[in-house]
Amino acid sequence: MSRALAGIRVVDLTIETWGGIGAALLGDFGAEVIRVDALGPSPAVGPEDERAPGTWNAHAALAQRNKRSLAVDLASTAGRELVQALVGKADVVITDRARADLLRLGLDHAALCARKPDLIYARGSGFGPQGPDADLPAIDELAAARTGMMPILPQPGRPPVFPGHGQMYTAVMLAFGILAALHHRAKTGEGQEVDASLLGGNMYGASLDLQAYLAIGGERMLRPISRLDAGNPMSGTMYMSADGPWVTLTMPDTDRWWPVFAPLVELAVDDPRFDTHDKRCGANRLEMMQVLEAAFRRAPAAHWRAMFQEHQLSADIIESYDFPAADPQVYRNRYFVEIDDPSFGPRTSLGFPIFMSGTPARLDGAAPARGQHGAAILHDLLGLSEDAITALRDAGTIAG
Secondary structure, eight states: OOOTTTTOEEEEEOOSHHHHHHHHHHHHTTOEEEEEEESSOOOOOSGGGOOOTTSOOHHHHHHSTTEEEEEEOTTSHHHHHHHHHHHTTOSEEEEOSOHHHHHHHTOSHHHHHHHOTTOEEEEEESSOSSSTTTTSOOOHHHHHHTSSOGGGSSOTTSOOOOOOOHHHHHHHHHHHHHHHHHHHHHHHOOOEEEEEEHHHHHHHHTHHHHHHHHHHOOGGGGSOOOGGGOSOTTEEEEEEOTTSOEEEEEOSSHHHHHHHHHHHTTOOTTOTTTSSHHHHHTTTHHHHHHHHHHHHTTSOHHHHHHHHHHTTOSEEEOOOTHHHHTOHHHHHTTSEEEEEETTTEEEEEEOOSOOOSSSOOOOOOOOOOTTTTHHHHHHHHHOOOHHHHHHHHHTTSEEO
16 A cells, blocks of 8 residues: 655654654655664753663654664764765654754754755744744743643642643644645755744643633633532532532533433423523532532442433543543554554554545554664665674664
């Protein structure tokens, strides 16, 4: 079967897990991704480099799958020249290193585009490519702290909550930006620089709230809201079940759902307190919440899920991670995949969030060992002889 990104070659200079995932997404759909593992200490601030010998690294398994690895001493002139030569054979460079680091290594946008003008140069940054904070460290929690979202996530009086999702949004944005730039290059022959930042990714994750704030403003958008202050007892409101899990209701048009919903919570459809949408969401809103709180505490979560499914109500149970880990729906859609690692045996890992009927994503190779494919890469792409590769290895320029 053909691959959607077959023929696209990517040089991966990332050091963080989220940057690596941006490159892995391209490999999932058939791009040839050559990961450059730098010899020596890594400047990564995340868990990416925690590869103790003999231990399974779940982050690397996700971020480095479908790649080949070349381990290079970037501190040496010979090592940097090897990488620059590889870039000359590539369509895309992706990195999340600091700009000062890239400039020092001769791997910055200007230097690499001078070698290959139609290059797509993609960089994951902390706060965007422009402005006074462009070179601040790229750390997800710091970027999330600036979005305005963290203080509104908890219940009133509780500490702000770091959602920890910004890295994944940013990884997807990096991959999306690369694909858009490749499309543009196919039409014009022009390369360009792409940047996706953790700040932008976190803001995108909060975009519905941010857009609402830009439209209407107001203090209510700036502070946490108690679930008992929700405007609609049947939408966006949660109630604890008898055995602990919370029930979440998403039925904003209550008139539509009320005839089926009311009997399930032992209310008469014509109960005069709640027999219109205006009463449920207006004068009797708080009383209805108290009634529903008592109702949902009378039965366990499994009962409520069964009732919701039987009556096709827009409601469900808020689960913890053990639920998707055992959910057949998740595996049927390949959101989790089973892999057979040659060193560690069967493992479960995150799969592919995008479905394509004709050119699906697939796992062609597990995360490589550092430098595993170095000799083959240098021979196939740069035409180096076995003796030349051995000399590079003996000099400590490459490893593996």
